[in-house]
Amino acid sequence: MDSPPHSAPASDDTSQEREALRRHVIASATHGVLIVDNAHRVVEVNDAMCRLLGYTADQLIGQHTLNFITEASKATSLQQQAELQLAATVFSDTLEAIMITDADNRIISVNRAFTSVTGYSADEIIGTSPPLVSASHHNAEFREQLREELFNTGHWSGEAWNRRKNGEIFPQWLSISVVRNNAGEPLKYVAIFSDLSERKAAEERIDFLARHDILTRLPNRFLLRDRAEQAFAHAERAHNKVALLLLDLDHFKHINDSLGHPVGDTLLQTVADRLRLTTRDTDTVSRQGGDEFLVLLTDIHDSDDIAPIVEKMMRTLGKPCSVAGQDMTISCSVGIAVYPEDGIDFDILAKNADAAMYHAKESGRNTFRYYSQQMNEDAVARLDIQNRLHRALDRNEFILHYQPLIDLANNSIVGAEALVRWNCPELGMQPPGLFIPVAEDTGLIVQLGEWVLNEACRQARAWHDAGHGHLIMAINLSPIQFTRGDLVATIRNALAASGVNPAHIELEITESVLMKDTEHVLATVRQLHGMGLRLAIDDFGTGYSSLAYLRRFAVEKLKIDQSFIRDLPTDPDAGAIVRAVIQMAKSLKIAVLAEGVETADIAHDLDLLGCDYAQGYYFGRPMPAEAFAKLL
Ligand SMILES: Nc1nc2c(ncn2[C@@H]2O[C@H](COP(=O)(O)O[C@H]3[C@@H](O)[C@H](n4cnc5c(=O)[nH]c(N)nc54)O[C@@H]3COP(=O)(O)O)[C@@H](O)[C@H]2O)c(=O)[nH]1
Numbered sequence: 001m002d003s004p005p006h007s008a009p010a011s012d013d014t015s016q017e018r019e020a021l022r023r024h025v026i027a028s029a030t031h032g033v034l035i036v037d038n039a040h041r042v043v044e045v046n047d048a049m050c051r052l053l054g055y056t057a058d059q060l061i062g063q064h065t066l067n068f069i070t071e072a073s074k075a076t077s078l079q080q081q082a083e084l085q086l087a088a089t090v091f092s093d094t095l096e097a098i099m100i101t102d103a104d105n106r107i108i109s110v111n112r113a114f115t116s117v118t119g120y121s122a123d124e125i126i127g128t129s130p131p132l133v134s135a136s137h138h139n140a141e142f143r144e145q146l147r148e149e150l151f152n153t154g155h156w157s158g159e160a161w162n163r164r165k166n167g168e169i170f171p172q173w174l175s176i177s178v179v180r181n182n183a184g185e186p187l188k189y190v191a192i193f194s195d196l197s198e199r200k201a202a203e204e205r206i207d208f209l210a211r212h213d214i215l216t217r218l219p220n221r222f223l224l225r226d227r228a229e230q231a232f233a234h235a236e237r238a239h240n241k242v243a244l245l246l247l248d249l250d251h252f253k254h255i256n257d258s259l260g261h262p263v264g265d266t267l268l269q270t271v272a273d274r275l276r277l278t279t280r281d282t283d284t285v286s287r288q289g290g291d292e293f294l295v296l297l298t299d300i301h302d303s304d305d306i307a308p309i310v311e312k313m314m315r316t317l318g319k320p321c322s323v324a325g326q327d328m329t330i331s332c333s334v335g336i337a338v339y340p341e342d343g344i345d346f347d348i349l350a351k352n353a354d355a356a357m358y359h360a361k362e363s364g365r366n367t368f369r370y371y372s373q374q375m376n377e378d379a380v381a382r383l384d385i386q387n388r389l390h391r392a393l394d395r396n397e398f399i400l401h402y403q404p405l406i407d408l409a410n411n412s413i414v415g416a417e418a419l420v421r422w423n424c425p426e427l428g429m430q431p432p433g434l435f436i437p438v439a440e441d442t443g444l445i446v447q448l449g450e451w452v453l454n455e456a457c458r459q460a461r462a463w464h465d466a467g468h469g470h471l472i473m474a475i476n477l478s479p480i481q482f483t484r485g486d487l488v489a490t491i492r493n494a495l496a497a498s499g500v501n502p503a504h505i506e507l508e509i510t511e512s513v514l515m516k517d518t519e520h521v522l523a524t525v526r527q528l529h530g531m532g533l534r535l536a537i538d539d540f541g542t543g544y545s546s547l548a549y550l551r552r553f554a555v556e557k558l559k560i561d562q563s564f565i566r567d568l569p570t571d572p573d574a575g576a577i578v579r580a581v582i583q584m585a586k587s588l589k590i591a592v593l594a595e596g597v598e599t600a601d602i603a604h605d606l607d608l609l610g611c612d613y614a615q616g617y618y619f620g621r622p623m624p625a626e627a628f629a630k631l632l
């Protein structure tokens with residue numbers, strides 16, 4: 001309880017109650033209160049004012065104010081007067097609601113803040129009992145504790161519920177003090193409270209944000225983990241299974257890059273809605289960030305029951321949709337890990353679902369895979385390569401091998417294709433098929449590709465300087481180099497550093513590059529052409545084989561994929577395709593190179609078909625620069 005203010009005693013018994021209340025309010029004020037009579041002598045002062053002036057109450061009461069307001073304190077007297085006024089209006093103006101009841105719990109006074117918080121005006125509420133809050137919010141135990149503490153200590157404070165005039169229940173921070181008479185009997189109860197609704201709402205929002213993805217409003221990984229752990233415990237008791245699905249949208253990055261992030265965001269919301277619709281209330285769909293969703297399926301009796309659910313999800317997701325005026329269809333790749341056989345811990349299951357999803361992607365996307373132990377071994381190996389690759393660039397462990405490009409008209413070497421190899425000290429010489437996909441996944445291909453460009457240009461210039469000025473240097477570009485980093489600047493730097501003639505550099509790209517984000521690629525290709533570089537389409541025949549793109553991108557050369565060339569002697573279809581490609585290329589004035597020529601017969605047949613160039617083991621395998629130089 002606050003100590004009473006220091007004042008002259010009350011003059012008669014009938015005003016005792018009012019006097020006790022007044023003293024209580026002044027004593028509880030955090031501002032200094034000083035009351036003087038007409039002659040400016042102090043009749044009452046509270047603790048706050050004593051602290052402010054540096055005197056005890058006994059020293060102040062009865063004194064003329066001039067006796068204790070020193071020169072120094074005069075400077076602040078205006079402020080103190082203002083504080084006195086403030087204290088006088090503290091009851092009515094404070095932002096905290098104040099309600100005073102008598103000993104019979106009838107409201108005898110309320111302030112302005114009370115009206116604004118509860119909606120009751122003083123006229124409406126005075127004389128009534130405080131608004132009741134249902135027992136569902138305050139149980140008997142709560143009420144009993146409050147009563148007991150109030151009785152024993154004269155004070156209670158804590159969180160409680162209140163009811164507004166409009167019936168709305170709201171949370172409040174409530175302090176109740178008992179005002180007693182000299183005999184210690186309760187005279188009044190002073191309740192001071194503030195509305196906690198906004199703070200509670202803010203807390204709830206913070207809590208929601210901590211456990212949900214803002215964009216889709218789906219649970220995030222933290223909430224999913226909680227639910228997964230509950231599901232595992234339940235599955236153990238019920239002897240059934242839980243499936244964790246990792247779902248990754250196919251080519252989402254392309255949509256994001258080409259149509260813009262707002263379209264990408266809307267698509268993610270559509271995906272979230274569709275996934276919510278295809279799952280049961282007991283399942284959890286969560287977004288991990290980016291285009292990855294984790295779905296928890298509970299109460300699974302048999303692992304085989306999961307596939308139909310996933311197929312349904314994929315069908316629903318694959319339905320055409322219109323996003324920001326764009327009609328599109330989207331597919332996804334799904335990895336499935338099952339509790340308990342694939343792991344009994346959330347992190348392990350998520351890791352295994354990730355390995356399975358990676359295999360679904362590798363299998364051509366738009367499909368799903370169950371996790372298997374082999375996938376884990378693959379994932380571990382991939383991670384190992386990933387870690388080693390990061391160091392490999394710094395340690396200068398990459399080298400280029402060169403494979404001859406042959407003019408079929410006279411079997412002369414007209415160029416070289418630069419093919420990267422990784423000379424790993426621990427694993428030995430590694431082929432690109434093993435590490436390029438990992439470098440692409442991690443983005444390291446941008447730095448590796450830059451190294452390849454620099455080294456191949458440097459070597460081309462060296463051979464030109466050695467008297468082989470006709471040689472073309474063919475360099476492979478990964479699709480990732482078109483989307484990350486600044487390809488044009490990288491190539492410009494490589495050309496400048498080596499001083500090689502750009503007309504002798506041929507950039508090999510796959511058709512998939514031309515088909516994705518066409519406008520951006522077209523702009524890049526135009527810049528590269530403008531710098532005098534040549535463009536070749538690699539692995540032609542395995543992708544879209546679109547004539548329109550060849551024309552649009554002003555391609556100089558087509559490289560027919562080795563799968564057609566290998567089958568040339570035995571498969572009439574392969575022969576027909578090779579013939580058609582050569583004719584079509586001729587009509588577009590595009591040169592043709594056959595990849596993977598392994599025999600003299602195939603080389604001869606290709607020459608007869610009108611193929612311009614060839615490359616393959618028959619003419620020479622990829623080899624170090626020194627070995628290649630000996631062939632020139
Ligand atoms: N982005 C980059 N990709 C690169 C780079 N260097 C290579 N690669 C790509 O890796 C893939 C595999 O390359 P590699 O193992 O070097 O295989 C090449 C040849 O060795 C092979 N080849 C050539 N002739 C024959 C043959 O007669 N028979 C046969 N079985 N194989 C043969 O073909 C590969 C050349 O492929 P291509 O690029 O399509 O001309 C490969 O896809 C490379 O593109 C790099 O620096 N960056």
